[in-house]
Amino acid sequence: MLSISLLVGLLPQVLSKQIPNSSDPRGDSIQVVELLDRSKAELSKDYKKGIELAKEAKLLAEQGTDQGLIMQSTLNLGTLYFNLGLYDKATDFFTEILQTATKNQDDEWMGKGYYQLGVIRLVMEDYELAKNHFVKAKKFFLKKHKSFDQISLNIKLGFHNNFGVVYLGLGELELAKSEIEAGIALLDEREEFIIVSTQLFNNLGDVYFKLGDSAAAFESYFKAKDQLRLMDQAQLEAMVNISLGKIFMAQGDLEEALIYFHEGFVLANSFQGYSHLKHISTNLSELYEQLDQRDSAFTYLQLSKAYQDSLNLKKTTEKVLQEEMLIAFSEEKSQLKRFYDRNKAVFYVVIMFLIAALLIGMNRVILIKKNLKHVESKKDNLQNLAVQVQHENTELKLEVEQTKKDMTLKAMQAIQKEGTLKQLAETLTKSNHSGKPVHQQELERLLDELKIDQSGNALSDFELRFGSLYVGFFEKLMEEFPNLSLNDRRLSAFLKLQLTTKEIAAITGQSIRAVELGRIRLRKKIALTNSNKSLNEFFLDY
Template identity: 25%
Template sequence: MRSFKISKFYLVIFTIPMKAFPARITRFLRSKHFLALAVILCAFLNTKAQISKQDSLKALLKQSNNIEEQYKLNSELTRMITRTKPALALPYAEEALKLASKLNSDSLIHKANLNLATVYFRLENFPKSLQLYYSVIHSLEKNPIPDLLFTAYVNSGNINIIQADYKTGIAKYTKALEYLPPNTKTNLEKKAGLLNNIGGSYKEIKAYDKALKYLNEALKLSKQINDQSNIANVLNNQGLIYQKTGKNEQALKYFLEAMEIRKQTKDTLGLATSNYRLGQYYYSLKDYKTAESYLKKVTGLKKDAGLLNLLNQSSLYLYKLYKAESNYEAALAALEIFKDTNDSLYSEARTRKIAQLEMQFEFDRMQHEQETRQREKDLYSWMIGISLALLLVIITLLYFLQKNKARRSQLKQAHLQLEKKSLEKDIELKDKELTTQVLHLVQKNELINVISEKLMDIKETLGKESHTAVQKVITDLQSNLQPELLNEFKLRFQHIHNDFFEKLNEQFPNLSPSELRLCAFLKLNLTTKEISAITNISPKSIEIARTRLRKKLNLTGTDTNLVIFLAQLDQSSGSK
């Protein structure tokens, strides 16, 4: 079980003396095209190997009758699948925990809980993930197992940092250091990485002196063990602090030093980060030409899951600086990259931002074209006026009429845009309110279910004369969960989105009532787990229902996201 950290991949290419090849082949082998092909080939072979290994482990699992072996296979499958497809890893993680309980091994149970917590972390179910990490921490208080406690504290601290609770995150990182013996290179690497995380967290709360203290310690340790990757990360964090405190020359020195290390280690993601950071640095100084040269090195990279955020932010900076220079063609190209990466991130908020940027760009482009046409008309009018004085009055009148018409049109469009934004904001606020209330009810229902389960456990320890009373309490708790939740949801949803069902029935008249209800849940961007809690239907059944719904909505075989499709359904109708 490892703490969350970007993995480092090493590409080994066996070399052959270049004299053995003709000159043309030698040039090709030394070119960037050959390196790109080699990277793609290695990635392909690595993916194929991973899939092959997964299939082998699954085949062994089906054949195995040994509980201990089954535990190991489920744990290994969990670790292999979690990073790419956490939803598919969840059944293996849960099964591993059950098998660990059957083996009655506390150590295996703790490891299974950590693996399961990792899966929930990847699924962004942070409350459940934290619950499992805390469970391991409390269980090991009396008889500590250092490596397990280190993992639990670091990963639960990561969740706090993601949620911007930096003080709690720092406290957990500091606690994790107590359980890390510094006697191996691996542990020293972990310590250096953790010191960098602590320094970065202090940077976020603007405690720059403390941040530099930890970053300097991390840098010293990283140099001691020659961890080039972490040295570059620490230098980058130090550069950010100097930039925020107005020490631009010192910040630039650290950014460039980090980049040089990443060049030497051929760290693709690190180089992209350094180029982005330098582009952002020069953009803040309004040195757009230099900023462009660095940012284009990021946007020129192939789209990859680890680079999406950097591609997204770099293309946005390019759009801004091209727009500032009135280079609309280049701005549009940058905007296309921004939109493409944004779609890949499946973020509804970012999708709305793209729409705003597109509208703003289109407005600026039309305004620019109109100004250009206007200048041409003025020049033409002036030339005709020199030779034909009689036409000057007519042309001038036409000019002012056209200008007034254009102004009225602009005012009308601006008014319509304001009304549209106001309506969208109102709907968005009501959506958030409805979602919050529904999730509150879900949490309440989940709490009632937990209490019911605990009462069932208590019931088993009581005498038979108390069974009826306890069962009555459980029945009373469970009796009104689903009707209350669904009725509340139905009334409020129809009030906010009164045209949504009408639009659905108009375009897809063969949808059943349960499918219409599922559409409403997805419209609010509820997760499968949340829908399961509301409808009392298993997550697996909901996934099947979503697949059938895609087929009925004619989305099968397309890349269209179901949630985004439903979110935009009534919006598109309202804009016509």
Template identity: 25%
Template sequence: MLLRVFFFFIVTFSAVAQEEVSVLVDSLANISSESEKSRISLSIASQLKNDDWDRALYYLEIAKKNAVDSESEKTIANYYNGAGDIFFSKDALDIALKYYLKAYDYYINQPSSDKSITLEQNLAVVYGRIKEPKKARTFFRKLHGYAEKENDIVLLAKILNNIGTSYLNSQVDSAKYYYERSENLLKTIPNEMQLKAYLNGNLGRTYFLKDSIEKAQKYFALAANYIEKDPTSRSQSKGWIYNTVSTYYEKINQLDSAIVYATKANEALSESKFSFENQAALQTLYKNYLKKKDYKNAAEYFQKYDAVRDSLNLEEKSANVEKIKVEQEYKNKEQIRELQDSKRRFRNYVLFLSLVSVLLLLGMLLYRFRNKLKNTKLEKQLAVAKQKELDTNLQLKNKELIGKAMVEIHRTEIIEEILQDLKEVKRKAAKKETQRAIDYIAKRLKRDTSSNIWEEFEMRFEQVHESFYKNLSDKHPDLTSRDKRLCALLKLNLTSKEIAQITGQSSKSVENARTRLRKKLEITHSDVELSAYLSSFGQKG
């Protein structure tokens, strides 16, 4: 049967053998097997990681050398896996991930085993911690398949809890779905207080994100209750639960409750003072005491927080130094010296080439810039010329339109005068034949003037200013045909006097009509010119 894998996003990795460091060191001299030497060196490094990081790195290097010398793929994979565990415990997640992936290259081609499943669990957790939830979910779902095959309810609940957490910051409803599935599984299991504490803490965070404060508070209370009921719960687990509840109370501005739970987290982590969880607890304490204006306690907890932060920063710097060591291709001083000499010999050459390249690049950029500037200038000139041509054509069409309208109006006026004269002649004519001839002539003249002048004007106007009437009607649907006619004449930039001549009205009547039109167009209290406002309706769109 596959081993049950215990993990959360705050995960505990399987520990290597716990023999005394001094005994293990002594045993190295008496062992000939390179594989066993690698295993023991890893064990020493694991035990020294919290107390003497430099010595831990030294024994990691020995373990690596022994693994390589063993020429055993399995031993090398075990070294990478163990090194990944050590760097994960120091929160050097990028280095841990590199080691785990190298180990996984071996185990992915082997039959499933407890070690390969644990490694997939570790990869899932690391990807979750470095904000790559999709990759984390890939491994969690593989683990889910193993758990279903074994019908391991507790393991399934843990996996669903972790999948939910991978969705929490992006898809809250998806996170809630997986948490609730985990919750349903745990209803059949009376124990597992620690897992229930984690799950209820995550449900509390979920409902807080969904602005359901009452439900969030209920689940946070359950999380604290479960963790306090479990005498076997780890200090890191207690610290995470209490910090989660404390953060919730801080966000809803219940400072006293936030301080109570942050204090519990700090006390639970008394044996792990220099950890990120304890740093978070101390930060919450000093910030909330500061908000309460309790400067004495704020100063005290800030000093503790500062000490933990400095310690963690030092460890982070040490991890970064190790990262550089891991990536070096040359493993002895002679090769490093040769590389440095090679760099010195070529430095001036590289600098020269770099300078030439930069100058060439600047020359090319300058040439392209000048061409682009010239082209831009030509394009602008072309655009201006084209616009002038369009404006000129429009002015010509407007003049032609006005001219035709004036001719038609004057022709109509002349015909009207002739008709009046014919009426007078008919009245004086004595003969019936003369009267019938006059009627015939008058009828033909009336037929020639029967066409609607304004309909013809509007048709020609629409050909020049295609979308004017449509845009005007869309914006002001209540305008009458007379209003639209006046708008068209104003669009042609005609004065009131010119409009009066065309329409046969007095200039005063046209001015009154313009005032009424401004009111209908809702620009009475605006400084905008009426003709300028109407020009905007000539745009296509």
């Protein structure tokens, strides 16, 4: 598993430096920029207020006409959620950027959208898919700027950094080292590069650590730490502390490692960095196990699993609150147990000498038992909270089902639009046959354009919406069955949604017989002809 020092080196701030100018005479764009600046300033002190300011900036931007400012405020809000470890919410905003850019055919923002999705995949340690997203992002930036040299330095540094992390995650250490060193070679002394330079040096240290060169790793880590001398950046400082903790632990200096891990934990907790906290808890569990402090090791192991569940299942912050309450309960119980053991030994010594000390010891035991009952009461409250969280999870599943229905409706609307274009094409054809000869060439040109436009837009929009819900479905389908047509893919998506033949016919405007024939052809193409498994069963588990 990749270390946290690599993961947090991917913060997408390198793409959010430039705020586009607006010609809005009302000055709304200036207010949006001010709100974005205030949001970033508040994040380290009060992340909830920072989020609210970012939302306000996005709402104000959407009331104007500056599309660049709207996209920038959306990117900023997604970035804030990303930094908090709320990757499901961040993905929503990054997907919104990609969808809007696709609609507007904006190569610059297409590149940024794929870049951000690559960052999300990198944090989830899906390195192959992250690499694919970064390759797509680079392609769109090159399409916009013609050559890599014309791309802004911030974005180039981001690509070198993140491709380096990808290759490190894939075990291609020399490629990782080459990418990161190429980024470091582009650095200069400007303050705006402090964040990315810290990430680059820290990630280079991780590469050397993997290569077994501890001296070079230490040198890179302390260079990363030195970058932060002019900037108060808790996220990056936590990142470097964790890296140093890991290398000290690997060399057997457990006390020094413990200092850095605890400093990193405090910093990560200050900005609710759940991805950081997950990795720190894992390392602390291993360290306490080596120190033979099994209570602490178990406590941090449980906390690590809780943060891992939160990241993988994309639960809300209430889930994290439950986990924090659980660790607080465990620590309090552990402290009470140590207190009880310490005073129990004193009790046995005192009873040998003074009868009066027995009464004092008994009073202390009674007090401890009362405290234990209080702790048990807290445990009951936690169990009730767990039931509430389970209920909320059920509601989330219902929301997912509603999302599926909404996506089907969008597909129906898109296909109806396609039908309208077909009718328009037929009308123009009739007009062409009965019209004046002088308009013959113009009508033929218009007909050709309509036929081209109507061929793929509906399916493309449907696939984009469907793909955001079932990530990788179409890619996997086309990899295994490359001979599937566009209609086969659309039918496969409807079957993944568990729609019946009648429902598919109603959505697509086809006859039930036509849909049945399509299903027969699809069974043959995916080699289910001689299988007892139905198409719905096949795609339910696909």
